Amino acid sequence: xxxxxxxxxxxxxxxxxxxxxxxxxxxxxxxxxxxxxxxxxxxxxxxxxxxxxxxxxxxxxxxxxxxxxxxxxxxxxxxxxxxxxxxxxxxxxxxxxxxxxxxxxxxxxxxxxxxxxxxxxxxxxxxxxxxxxxxxxxxxxxxxxxxxxxxxxxxxxxxxxxxxxxxxxxxxxxxxxxxxxxxxxxxxxxxxxxxxxxxxxxxxxxxxxxxxxxxxxxxxxxxxxxxxxxxxxxxxxxxxxxxxxxxxxxxxxxxxx
Numbered sequence: 001x002x003x004x005x006x007x008x009x010x011x012x013x014x015x016x017x018x019x020x021x022x023x024x025x026x027x028x029x030x031x032x033x034x035x036x037x038x039x040x041x042x043x044x045x046x047x048x049x050x051x052x053x054x055x056x057x058x059x060x061x062x063x064x065x066x067x068x069x070x071x072x073x074x075x076x077x078x079x080x081x082x083x084x085x086x087x088x089x090x091x092x093x094x095x096x097x098x099x100x101x102x103x104x105x106x107x108x109x110x111x112x113x114x115x116x117x118x119x120x121x122x123x124x125x126x127x128x129x130x131x132x133x134x135x136x137x138x139x140x141x142x143x144x145x146x147x148x149x150x151x152x153x154x155x156x157x158x159x160x161x162x163x164x165x166x167x168x169x170x171x172x173x174x175x176x177x178x179x180x181x182x183x184x185x186x187x188x189x190x191x192x193x194x195x196x197x198x199x200x201x202x203x204x205x206x207x208x209x210x211x212x213x214x215x216x217x218x219x220x221x222x223x224x225x226x227x228x229x230x231x232x233x234x235x236x237x238x239x240x241x242x243x244x245x246x247x248x249x250x251x252x253x254x255x256x257x
Contacts, residue, residue: 022036027086027089033053033055036051039051046103047118048101050098052085052089052099063095063162064130064134064137065092065097065139066100066138067139068119068139068145071104072186073111073147073187075104081099081141096130102147103115112196136160140167149164149169149239150212153212153213153214153218154212162219163218163220164219164221167223168223168230168231169222169235173191175232175235181230213243213246217243219248220250223254224253
């Protein structure tokens with residue numbers, strides 16, 4: 001009977017929280033993480049995360065990386081960054097990693113504020129689960145890079161984000177070079193819910209991370225490709241220029257391909 005109760009309890013947790021999927025990932029000598037997949041951080045079926053917590057570390061309040069996938073705001077999933085997250089865990093064995101899905105945009109659902117709200121929901125869930133307020137590092141690629149910057153520069157009023165790692169994220173959506181993006185009409189019509197626009201701020205400025213940079217913005221590390229057909233290199237120049245102007249700590253790198 002006792003075993004039956006335990007099995008039933010695990011089945012119940014599996015349905016609602018994925019609670020019986022905990023396992024240990026060993027990444028080398030004295031480098032292991034407890035992992036739990038598909039944790040619900042909200043009521044929507046897309047609001048899921050994979051959480052990796054280092055074992056056997058002395059730091060009682062580790063930093064937390066939140067990994068945010070790309071996919072044009074309406075595609076992609078956290079599994080796209082699973083291998084990359086593991087490689088980061090090897091390099092930062094004393095940090096916590098949360099690899100998240102977020103609510104994808106469609107012709108009937110705006111990306112923002114849903115996706116920025118999902119970053120907030122992720123943080124709140126992690127604070128409640130970890131029982132402390134960690135330093136958050138947002139790391140995203142493409143649309144995920146955009147969301148990482150936009151959230152840190154505009155939506156993070158409490159300044160919980162201590163750093164941003166932006167991999168080919170668009171920084172200025174009004175850039176004429178970015179307007180050549182094949183899905184730009186979707187960006188114009190479905191990226192921002194018009195109801196949340198600030199008075200006197202255009203939709204493209206509202207959605208552009210570079211528009212919100214101030215001298216208190218989070219330190220930023222960026223990477224851009226020299227032959228990227230989606231995110232032009234001009235996005236790096238715009239971002240660097242405004243970060244420089246506001247004296248924000250930052251570095252940016254170009255890579256072949």
